[in-house]
Amino acid sequence: MSETTEREKEITIEDLGVTFRDNAGNDVQALTGVNLDIYKGEFVSLLGPSGCGKTTLLRSVADLQEPTEGSIRISGMTPKEVRLEQKFGFVFQQPVLFNWRTVKKNVELPLEIMYYDKEERSKRADEMLEMVGLKEFANHFPRQLSGGMQQRVNIARAFGIRPEILLMDEPFSALDEFTKEKLHEDLLRIWRQTNKTVLFVTHNIQEAVFLSDRVCVLSPHPGRLSAVVDIDLPRPRRLDMKDTSHFNELVTKVRNSFEGGSL
């Protein structure tokens, strides 16, 4: 982590813990004692099996979930302040497109909410759709698009507001391997162009290694951060890097850093 210390810290997570109460009245620790710094412009993955609290961690950063312990600071502000300043771009597991709006209108939605004028909205939406390669589908409705295309609209919408921080919750987990690889390349290209901080939740080790600067490994019962693995593959990443022995060593290293054994 020596080369990143001189860079500006963007997100600081200290002693974060989240406890739920289930229907039976028992307390369930979803997350406990998480300490993590994320730097400006960094691509960080949160990796772990289901139930390890990775989504809870992401939702806490986005102020969709209130932590029960510890704190999160984003450039000195609370998640709520950042959210109210509309600096987050959140990409959910599902595309969450409004099917009564055209593709372009969907991309314009957050811009409408943020009171951009009509011309600016239209210009930006066109720009974003061009970037994800869906320019000719601008006037289609979401249901007319394939799952992969819908997820691209989702990404275009998230980048359209020029967010300071992009939060992605298993955005590609429902897609087939071929579409996924294509979108990985697209995402990395857009990320390079915009240079935003990305926090990326996934349960796929290869995906995490291929995309990230750092992989944060979370383990379940209770959910906790068990290791942070630096990924020193050169950028820009290319698909053929997945065939190198170094890539496979990193995958093995990440896999071995899981705690709790039985996955």
Place this chain on the structure above:
Amino acid sequence: MAHMIKRRKSFFQKMRENEKVQSISTVVLPVLLGIVILALWQGQQLHALFHTDTFTLPIPTTIGEIFIDNLDKIGKNTVSTVVVALIGLILGSLLGYGIAVLAAVFPKFGKGGLSIIGAFASIPVVALAPVLNNWTKDVSKDASVRSMVAKILVVMLIAAADMGLNAYRGLTELEQYSEDLMATYAAKKRVTFLKLRLPNSLPYVFTALKVAVPASIMTTIVSEYFAEYITGIGRQIRENIVLAQYSTAWAYILTACLIGIASYVILMIVQSIALRNYH
């Protein structure tokens, strides 16, 4: 496996697998059935089946003749029925939607209110109509006006119940994460309502109308039975039966069926326009 392919298909099987035959039969079969029933009715075989005579169950051509002869009167009564049903439907739907909005905004108490509204829907119209007749006695000196108000109120209650329950579902059964999405944009409650809940509820509004439109016509007809002022399709059916003018009554029944079908067709057209962007 080879013998499977060579196996000869029966005639019926071939018919079943032929798409052209299938699509033609979807139209032709019911039309044929309709013609057969009409023929049996006209030929009085239907009367034998139901042990009745052409006086209580007049043959179609007689009904048709009476229908055309009384077009003027039927027209007037149709207007009366349709006006009541339509006003009641519109006011009731607005009321129901309003209640659904309140329930969505204040879920704690709104949900109980919806349960009550749902219960109202199963109160027999027969019990509601006379009560509202009593309540509207002082609305106007004109019997035609006050009985119209009473009928509209009954229809309103029925329509409001249908709309309230469905619209509430439309306002609250949102796609997973869509509320979270709005939260990440720090969208105000009002904005979330306008951009997400309202458009999301539109298909549910039509689901409600598909029930409410036929129900409001049926309710209008039944409340006409109890109304003070004698007007409307339903009342004419009853009056003519009391006078043993069965063929005239049947002409009004035919009208009631036509109103029912026409209103549904109109609703379907409106729906296809309103929901053209919803796929």
Place this chain on the structure above:
Amino acid sequence: MQKKKITDQNWFSVVCWLLLIVAAWEIGAIVVAHTKRSPENILPHLYQILAAALSSAKVSGGMTASRVVLSSAGATLFRALAGFILGMILGFGFALLMKLSGVIEKLAFPYLMLIQLIPVLGLAPIILAITGDINQSRIVIAAILSFYPVATNTLEGFKSVDKDKYDLMYTYAAKKSTIYTKVLIPTAIPYFFTGLKIAAPMAITASILVDTLQGDGGLGCMLSQSLKHAMSIYVFWLIVFFSAFIGIMSGYLMSWIERLVSPEYRGSRRAKAGKGGD
């Protein structure tokens, strides 16, 4: 998350609403009592209605008001039930028939849709004229009204079985009858009950309506008679409340029976008792 407070319970808000309605009714009744000449015709106090229900004064034919209501309700509701059951059986059978035979489905489906748009209650007088018997026509109309929601909903249930389930049965080389008993009918049961929940209040409404057409006992008949002041007006109010109650209860009764017979409800109840958290 905290433990559920009493104010968060759904029944609590239902009770609040009921109290609100009762309060509104009573305020209305007080206003009416001071402004109208015969307030009991328009809006009597609820306690007056209750008193009428419990009073032992004879109102008609040597019977108390409650006896009048209950004995006429017997006649009406028994016919409604008979028609309802008839319509239910025919509706389910017809849906099954339509599922079994594509030709029958094509023949009848448009008419099944059409019958929903026809104000069947408007047919009540003519059916009375054809059958000539009030009891028969009660049953017939209740049966018609129950038939189509049951038939359309059950058919929808049969159609909701997805292709994978058929494929699964195919891999087991299951007989057609097995597919029906193990897959199709169990899938259609919740839809069947949806139909019943719509049908039950309609059957009751129809049955009461038919009563009003001919003076031969029954709730509807008593309703018209008391409206014409042939007997105490409180009989009218009792019938209004009673029929509203029965109409509402009929829907709940169907939900209750559904819970009783469907395994997934029983299963979920058992699961709820020993459910862990996630």
